[in-house]
Amino acid sequence: MIVSISQKKYKIYNDGFSYLREKFQQGNEFQQGFSELDRIISFSMSCEGTSHLQSVNDILTGSFRYLANGDNPQARKALQKQIEEVMLKSSSGKFKEYGFLLRPKMQKNLPAGVKAEYQMLRSFLNSNNE
Known part of the structure; x- marks a missing residue:
């Protein structure tokens, strides 16, 4: 889902996992496209009280x-x-x-x-x- 706020486009992610998946698979997004994060070998997410x-x-x-x-x-x-x-x-x-x-x-x-x-x-x- 993409939301437009005052002429700027912002992506809205369903959850943190979707965000991390995009970062790992595609990299950072810029106006001219994605830039691969070739030095990242893993993303992880946790929260207090789970480990x-x-x-x-x-x-x-x-x-x-x-x-x-x-x-x-x-x-x-x-x-x-x-x-x-x-x-x-x-x-x-x-x-x-x-x-x-x-x-x-x-x-x-x-x-x-x-x-x-x-x-x-x-x-x-x-x-x-x-």
Whole structure:
């Protein structure tokens, strides 16, 4: 169904699944047509109260956010010890490009200060394992 509102056309989807199906199969729609999203391998939809995985993801994401940005080093180390067993690490027990992925992957064009922050975060995460 397409609805016209003040000379603009808006698509109305029956549900979120229809929207995600279109995005995955056709990509983003522009005036000149669709642009394929060739880097997307999957779309998913869930909601609160339908899976314990949503809660686990919220806890891990919030905890990792504090690890990366928190201002209390002792709290960061204590928090890391509590969550590191559920986060993927390399076989040597280090957070590297295995489970924990820094993006952008190619960091050569990043400003020097951003590169330094990436390295500080990686060093902090690995400091508990030495």
